[in-house]
Amino acid sequence: MIRVGFRWLERGSCRHPQAATIKGGSLCAVDFPAMVGVIAHPSRGNLLFDTGYDPAFLDATHPFPERLYRWTTPVEVGAGEEWQAWLSRHSIARDSLAGLIVSHFHGDHVAGAARLAGLPLYCARAGLSALRSGPRLARVRQGLLPALVPQAMDAHARFFEDAAQRALPSAFAPFTSGRDILGDGSLLAVELPGHCPGHWGLAFINEDDCPILLAGDAVWSGRSIAENRPPPRLTTALLGNTPLYRATLEQLHRASCNGSDVAILPSHCARSAAAFNAGDAG
Template identity: 50%
Template sequence: MRRCRVHILRAGACSHPEVMTRRDGSLKPVVFPALAALILHPEEGAILFDTGYDPAFFAATRTWPEVLYRWATPVDLPFGQAVVDQLPRFGVKPEDVTTVVVSHFHGDHVAGLHRFPNARVFCARAGLERVRQGGRFGRVRQGILAGLVPKHVDTRAAFFEDRPQVALGPDLSPFETGADLLGDGSLLAVHLPGHCPGHWGLVVREADDRTRFLIADAAWSSGQVRDDMPPPRLTTALLGDTGPYRSTLNALHRLWTRNPELVLTPSHCGEVQTDTPRGDG
């Protein structure tokens, strides 16, 4: 497996009551960062896992019913915190990004996708199909802002479902197989069902030999994984499918219990150490 350098970037944040993300939570609003990963591959160059928030999110939520998304989860994006604005600190220009891996098509994960028009897009066919189904209100209710998905994304898309499946090995049990995105074992996409159609995570072996599992929204926090504490049924039924979500969370809990050295990285966890400067908000 090829080793990569991984930088976790905070690209804005939203807030909503904790109880919406874990059923034993409080009604007090909690800040949830929107995390993306810059993956520096020794041969492929700069790769992104998701894009977090971007000013395009605010443009996409000006109209009805899309504005409901912004009202339900108020967003804060300090100046300079969009992923595209952070890349120069790592010696990366937007045009250097060769690939964007999309965990799923919720607005807080793809708002910056339009910034990388030449990048190949790895995603789930099931997720992209969902973007084009139903009416605007139904899509917004499930966290999808179709206007954030580039119109001609199909010409650049490569689907997880079509990539070669490889064994993950005992260190990642009970997860058994992953899609080998680049053919060298460096990026292994893993199906994490339940949160929404076409929801996948990504396993990366880092330069220091740690294994990082980017689990997207399979949990909103590391604490949820440790405690095996799912959101209330209201949340999981609204966005996806409660049964598969709870099964995925339980599998992650068992994985963490067996292999606590594994770096599990939820996309909205405040515990995750980021490479975004403190001065950026």
């Protein structure tokens, strides 16, 4: 696989009772960062994996029934998370951005999508279809805010399902294949079903030869992977498919134990992010 540069950066956060994200967890509210992957491709430029939170989330959840989303998921978007401030703080040139890769279309993953309008949008057809269809209240209940992804972006969508299938290196076992979204073998989208329709992760190897699997919301914490401990059924049934979610978690657990030191990074795990950014890749 072609090696790519990679940074795992926070952009905003929300609060949930821990018990909603892992079976047997505390009822106390916990801060969950929204992580963004900045992928530096050697010839394409920078691609973002998800966008984290953005002030646009607050605008989209101002009316009712969208306001229910904000009430049930209190969000913190500081001044440093505003788009230009965030780019500047992390030395990301706006004109270096070459595309957006979306794990799924929940509001905390696409809140800043409009900032990349006109660029290629790499996503699942099933996820975009869910965003664009169904009653308004039902989409809010499913964590979908269509206003965050301007309709014009659909014309720039390049679907995971249409990309060529390619074998994954053994470091990612038991995951065996992914979809070659750029056509050069550098970034392979891996379906991680269960959390919601059209939920995918991303597998690649960084410039330090570390195999990395961005897991999106297939789990909320590294602890869940290590202990093979899912959220309560109520949580997984509300958003997606519990049997599929638990099967995906089982695969992630097996990957974490395969001896390859693959770095599996959930999108909302502060501990996993801190360990990875401190150089503890496994």
